[in-house]
Amino acid sequence: MVNPGSMGQEATSLELELADDEATLALGRALGRTLGAGAVLLLSGELGAGKTTLTRGLAAGLGVDPAYVIASPTFTLLNIYPGRLELFHADLYRLGPGEADDLELLDQAASGVLAVEWPERAGQAWPAEALRVELAHQDPGRRARVSGPAAAIARLAAELAAGSKG
Numbered sequence: 495m496v497n498p499g500s501m502g503q504e505a506t507s508l509e510l511e512l513a514d515d516e517a518t519l520a521l522g523r524a525l526g527r528t529l530g531a532g533a534v535l536l537l538s539g540e541l542g543a544g545k546t547t548l549t550r551g552l553a554a555g556l557g558v559d560p561a562y563v564i565a566s567p568t569f570t571l572l573n574i575y576p577g578r579l580e581l582f583h584a585d586l587y588r589l590g591p592g593e594a595d596d597l598e599l600l601d602q603a604a605s606g607v608l609a610v611e612w613p614e615r616a617g618q619a620w621p622a623e624a625l626r627v628e629l630a631h632q633d634p635g636r637r638a639r640v641s642g643p644a645a646a647i648a649r650l651a652a653e654l655a656a657g658s659k660g
Contacts, residue, residue: 496649508651509639514635518544519551521638523599524653525557525625528646529607534600534621536613539629544636545611549583552609556581561623571597580606586615595619 509608512518525548535552537545557578558564567573567585575581582603584595586594594616599608613620625642640650 497552504607506644507639508647508654510638510640510654511632512544512636514639518547518629518638519554520637520657521640521654522548522551522553522571523555524551524650524657525627526552526557528598528605528649528653529556529579529625531606532604533607533646534603534624535607536620536624536626537608537609537611537629538572538613538626539636540631545627545629546634548629548638549581549609549611552607553577553581555619556607563593568622572602572653574606581609582606584608585611587612589615591615591617598621 510521512521519617529535537548539545546564546566551577553562553564554560558575558581559577560576564575564583565573567583571584571586573583575583582604584597584598584599599610600621623643625640625646628639630637640647
């Protein structure tokens with residue numbers, strides 16, 4: 495279910511009910527099909543909320559070879575996967591204040607799509623045009639709130655609508 499919400503003139507959001515992992519993967523695929531080079535996707539939610547599952551769908555939408563195992567880079571900090579656009583998948587869970595700055599993630603990922611789990615560990619270092627996905631458990635499934643620039647949210651809503659018809 496998609497419920498458009500408003501966050502002002504320049505930004506907007508979508509509220510989504512994701513019944514299961516397949517619905518979370520579908521959201522990720524839709525994001526991957528709509529994002530361009532330099533896009534930043536900030537993934538928030540408690541442990542087990544679906545951040546890595548969503549990133550698996552994102553990888554599929556970006557054309558990453560399904561032979562790649564998309565896993566949370568909790569210990570490696572950053573995994574890079576080739577696709578239509580490279581996917582830079584970062585997990586900042588184990589970092590302390592200021593440590594994320596040393597990674598220079600935005601510079602590294604400028605030619606691809608950067609997906610960041612636990613972005614709050616880096617404070618306010620993210621660009622204003624970043625898309626934010628907040629995931630939360632609900633019974634059954636999970637709830638997602640995707641927020642960001644109005645044009646990006648409109649493209650995502652159109653992609654999700656097209657996907658639900660086919």
